[in-house]
Amino acid sequence: MTDYAWPDAEHRTLIGKRITRVDSPVKVSGQAKYTYDVHRPGMLYGKVLRCPYAHAKVVSIDTSAAEKMPGVKAVHIVQGPGANIHWAGDDIVAVAAVDEPTAEDAIRAVKVTYQQLPYLVSDAEPPQGAAQEQGPLSMDDIDDMLDNQVPSQQMVSQIQQYGITAKPTEEILKMLKSDGATDAVLDAIRAATVHPGAGTQTKSNYQKAAAQTLGDPDKGFADAEVVSEGVYGIPVITHCCLESHGSISEWTDQDHLFTHISTQNVSGIPGQMAEPLKIPATNIRVHQDHIGGGFGSKFSPDRWGIYTAELSRKAGGKPIRIMLERDSELKVAGARPSAYARVKVGAKKDGTIVAWQSDSWGTGGPGGGGMPPIPYVFTIPNQRKQHTAIRNNIGPARAWRAPNHPQAAVITMCALDDLAAKLNMDPVEFFGKNLDITKPRQDIYREELAIASDLMGWKQKWHPGGQSQSGGMARGVGVSFHTWGGRGHSSDCDLTIHPDGSVDLKLGSQDLGTGTRTCILMVAADTLGIPLDAINLQIGDTNYPPSGGSGGSTTIGGVSSSTRRAAVDARDALFAKVAPALNAQPDQLECVNGTVRIKGDSSKSLSWKEACSKLGAMPLTVRGKNPDRSKPPDLTNSGVGGVQMAEVEVDTETGIVKVKKMVAVQDCGLVVNLKTAESQCYGALIMGISYALFEEKVMDPGTGRMLNADMQFYRLAGLNDIPELVVHMMTGKGYDERGVIGLGEPPVISPGAAISNAVANAIGVRVPFLPLTPDRVLAALGQKAGA
Amino acid sequence: MRAFEYVSPNSRAQAVSLLGAAWGNTEILAGGTDLLALMKDDVITPKRLVNIKEIKDLHGVSSSAQGLRIGALTTLGDLADYADVRAHYPALAEAVMEVASPQIRNMATIGGNLCQRPRCWYFRNGLGLLPKDESGKELVADGENRYHAILGNEGPAKFVSPSTIVPILIAYGSKIRLEGPRGKRELPLEKFFVIPKTESDREHDLRPNEIVTEVVIPPVPDVKAAHYEIRQKEAFDWPLAVAAVALKMNGSNARSARVVMGYVAPVPWASAEAEQALTGQPVNEATGQRAAEAALKNAKPLNHNAYKVQLARVAVKRAILRAASGGAA
Structure with missing residues (x-):
């Protein structure tokens, strides 16, 4: 059996070091080509007519005037008469024309009549008794749950409990599988009780999710000596990718499509386009060099990706470009579900948490959405939970970096922080005391909490709530904990060593801007003992072996494992060819510093180039495969913990919050590149400050439209809003030997909770909901003064 | 487009x-x-x-005994760089430097700043200056009005006047000059801004075929002035409240005062109440607070913007104290 294990610390030349990303020069010099920058010869421009109403039925569409306009090359009805539209901004008609103004004129010439229907765009607390019990589930309901990232286990239990409305065909099951249904969910559907005719009654906007209990909540609260109650929450925000969604598609012949698309999922795109376009997936080539942000919103070609290809077919195969306008990007290309909860939590006087009760609600748009995993990180022994999903017309939800976890962190960590305040305990002491219920990560959290406290200067900075004020400025600190899986996805790569010593490495992965290219090169170069720039890496194309989509923090574990395997196998194959020349057995050889030599003996060595010449005429290609999740993990692993702290200053006259410092202490197993890992955390803290203070999808009750679908009122943090950020990665014994674990999601989970806790500590009262805007801070201060 | x-x-x-x-x-x-x-x-x-x-004489800044003449096409970037502005109207220079970003300031002109349209998100979404739905129902009063007017909002206009530098220009006593087919006219700057009553009205006293030619700021040798903005982000953000104050002092007492607020009403809002509260008084935290309260005494917040009353009060008080403590000019 080949030993693929990661080298230990003494034998790593690159892995675990701080290496500047290889794509920095092309990015900072503006040479990097994003999909948005792609201009193909003869390219046409597509524009989309969107529904202005939050809920409507399309009655009629007349495209005749648009079709007659000079310069218009194709018109495609996306949703025709009879279609039900569930959010403002949904696609109705797409056109392609010789330039953008002509396409816009054509869109304005299309006449659509709608029947307007009642809508809801609020996610305020459901009125008492409004929530309907869940009935048998339709396949649409199940698809909605998939869209809304409801955990597989939760879906299985709902299917078992409520049954289904009709027996699905194998075709539908296949469709659900391609939408992400796990085998457990499909098995549950096959085994479910069928209630024909159910589910035809009008659905309420409010739907009860299954109540859950753990332990004995009544006894837990009876035993509690201190009980804290509060309301907490976090609104719908958008992904706001700086490069909007979109693609440039062209038919290279009648049944072959070439598409440039902004995606997190290069290898996964053809399989999603094949059926709607009625061509084999193998006839679809996808290419992407760089992406300007995805954050979980760019796994699918999307409806607009499909009709871009359809328009191209209608226009004789000419390249068509549709990149979403900024307002559409914010309205329809993804949002993070909201979550709010009334929480009651009880503890003994010594701080031991004993009981949790939550009534939560939130929306993920038309699909409603599930309950976030609360209480989060801390498995409180006695729990009673009830969740109401609000199905409304604000637009669809998508996975947003660590789906459901930032919401869970805000609800849990803020409720526990208020309990600590009520106990008159320092939160670090309080959370520290309860780490036993964070199993299996209690030791990691304990270590991280101590490091974070030192880096923040917590002992000097923490005062009981509202007691660090001078001249109207209040200072406070807050802490939060988070966790994530992060095991690597399936990934294939091809590594070729040429007889002249050059090395090719190809995989259909993508670099989301996180440094994936650099990390792949580091693993290969470390294994082959050659410099980074001796390897020619190609990613971002379906001509290369398939590698998983970059979601759920799965990329680094996947690509590092497949690359390690390919590089070890290629190295060993090379050793077999080189051994005779060195009068040695292959297993006596090593590659170090650009040489192949007898282990520990630099006098018996060949340069890399000389060694490769022993291959003869033909290059050597091996495929590295990171196995899928049915196999036990080896080079990659799952399960990380992180602790974050925030320090804030609040102007108590204006309610303006400024973050003064943030500390992130994070574990992710074996760190491949310390520098890009730290950068992931810096980026996450910046994104976290932004959603803690500024971001919110604002819906107008009067028109059902999003009001701030622009960059002036959809506020993102600017440079000056970002304070000192301190990142500490956990490495060394206890971490490295666990293997490579993903880092994309975990550090973005805690900032909202940590900042909210810091504000509560500063002003001595909880601001219930994010973002922590002046109106909310002043309202909380007003309540405190009035109390 | x-x-x-x-x-x-x-x-x-x-x-x-x-x-x-x-x-x-x-x-x-x-x-x-x-x-x-x-x-x-x-x-x-x-x-x-x-x-x-391309109209040459709309560019440039010049000083004379009558004060400072600013051509309408002067960019905000250039305006803040003029030595005369920095020396004699430092509160204006400060206000200008707070606008947007360097890139915007290098393009945006003073004339355009005065004529920019409201930032109301209903207006920007194409729902009109006095926003209504298709049935004619007004949208702002029952809608998302967190950033809307708290003063002068009795009529259908609920937006707030968007310029952040107009309040200090008004506090300095500036005039605006216009030219149209019937010739030239000059207005005190505050008269240039009007509250529209119907959708066909504009928020400026400007005819469709008139152009703004210049802004004239009188000499202010004995004035202490300051500008104060409250906004969420450190840079490149619209404020939630703006106040500009110009004081003429007699020892430590205010001989006269101009207090002008921005982002609180459909027009820049000069507060006679605040000016009265300060006149003849020593300028300190207590009188600043009293003037701020007087300035907002008649505020009528909508259902989501009561917090702006407090923010405007704080802006006024801080601008007064900043001016008195010799923010100078």
């Missing part, structure tokens, strides 16, 4: 003759930082743009 005709006159008279006698068909292009965004968003759909940047 829709196709449009582009004309580039090189005299005022030519420019005026190329503008339409009614609103809607022609627009003036100066820096374009607001105009182009409005056109891209299809909020306005002019058939002709009249570029006025």
